[in-house]
Amino acid sequence: EAQVTQNPRYLITVTGKKLTVTCSQNMNHEYMSWYRQDPGLGLRQIYYSMNVEVTDKGDVPEGYKVSRKEKRNFPLILESPSPNQTSLYFCASSLFGQMNTEAFFGQGTRLTVV
Amino acid sequence: DQQVKQNSPSLSVQEGRISILNCDYTNSMFDYFLWYKKYPAEGPTFLISISSIKDKNEDGRFTVFLNKSAKHLSLHIVPSQPGDSAVYFCAASARGYSTLTFGKGTMLLVSP
Numbered sequence: 001e002a003q004v005t006q007n008p009r010y011l012i013t014v015t016g017k018k019l020t021v022t023c024s025q026n027m028n029h030e031y032m033s034w035y036r037q038d039p040g041l042g043l044r045q046i047y048y049s050m051n052v053e054v055t056d057k058g059d060v061p062e063g064y065k066v067s068r069k070e071k072r073n074f075p076l077i078l079e080s081p082s083p084n085q086t087s088l089y090f091c092a093s094s095l096f097g098q099m100n101t102e103a104f105f106g107q108g109t110r111l112t113v114v
Numbered sequence: 115d116q117q118v119k120q121n122s123p124s125l126s127v128q129e130g131r132i133s134i135l136n137c138d139y140t141n142s143m144f145d146y147f148l149w150y151k152k153y154p155a156e157g158p159t160f161l162i163s164i165s166s167i168k169d170k171n172e173d174g175r176f177t178v179f180l181n182k183s184a185k186h187l188s189l190h191i192v193p194s195q196p197g198d199s200a201v202y203f204c205a206a207s208a209r210g211y212s213t214l215t216f217g218k219g220t221m222l223l224v225s226p
Contacts, residue, residue: 004157033214042120042218043158043203058213090157102148103214105157 002027006091006106013081013113021076021109023091029104031094032074033058034066036087037108043090049074081113117141118206120217129226133191137204137217140185144206144215149178149189152201152219161202162189194224 004025013019025032033048035058045058049068063085065077074093078085088110094103119138127133137147145166150158164171164178164187171178177190191198204217 035216040218043205043216045213045215048213059215092157102160102163105150105159107157108155 002104004091004093004104004106006089006109008109009107010110011112013111015082015113016080019078019081019111021078021089021091021111023074023076023106024072025074025091025093025104026072027093027095027104028071029093029095030071031103032068033092033103034064034074034076035090035092036060037090038087046076046089081111083113085111086113087111115140116218117144118204118215118217120202120204120220122220123218124221124223126223126225127194129196129224130193133189133194133198133222133224135189135191135202135204135220135222137187137189138185139187139206141206141208141215142185143208145209146207147178147180147187148205148207148214149176150203150205150216151198152203158203191222194222196224196226198222199224 007022030051034046035043044060047066049055091106092103148163149161151161152158162173162176164180180187201219201221203219205214207214
């Protein structure tokens with residue numbers, strides 16, 4: 001089954017404690033990206049990757065890091081989480097380099113930073 | 115500055131009637147538009163898309179209309195069903211740019 005898998009689904013952490021949210025896709029997609037969803041703000045792109053070892057900033061990259069060492073994985077790293085990073089995070093992947101095609105989203109990771 | 119706007123946070127429709135969800139955009143570079151549907155506790159799922167070379171695309175009960183001169187698109191659902199109750203996101207992309215810009219979403223409630 002084609003899918004994008006994020007882990008964990010829920011996470012509560014304390015300010016400053018480094019964390020990683022994993023994302024894996026089994027569709028051999030080149031393009032992967034991370035979004036955060038906040039009330040009244042919709043989905044905003046954090047980082048994206050067009051292929052292995054190619055990453056770039058989206059609209060709200062501050063406080064986040066990513067890596068793309070393998071095609072299937074695209075982890076999101078918060079080196080020093082802060083309460084304003086409390087949000088619902090989604091990973092997405094698509095076949096082509098540009099997002100003018102169907103993107104598949106993961107189930108989401110609800111992160112709370114206290 | 116928000117480039118993709120969904121000005122109606124919510125919409126209520128009776129089952130069997132038409133649902134019309136609207137989306138406006140400001141960036142004239144956008145050339146591809148998509149609608150995603152999102153249920154609670156799930157990720158968004160692709161619904162339908164339209165290229166700027168078209169003004170209409172239809173898929174079953176779902177039709178998207180694009181008015182480039184007005185920078186406006188709309189999603190029509192006919193007939194609406196209770197299972198259509200979800201948040202609908204409008205999204206846009208521009209050729210040569212590797213990002214997808216989303217609107218804030220419209221919550222659709224279809225009552226029996």
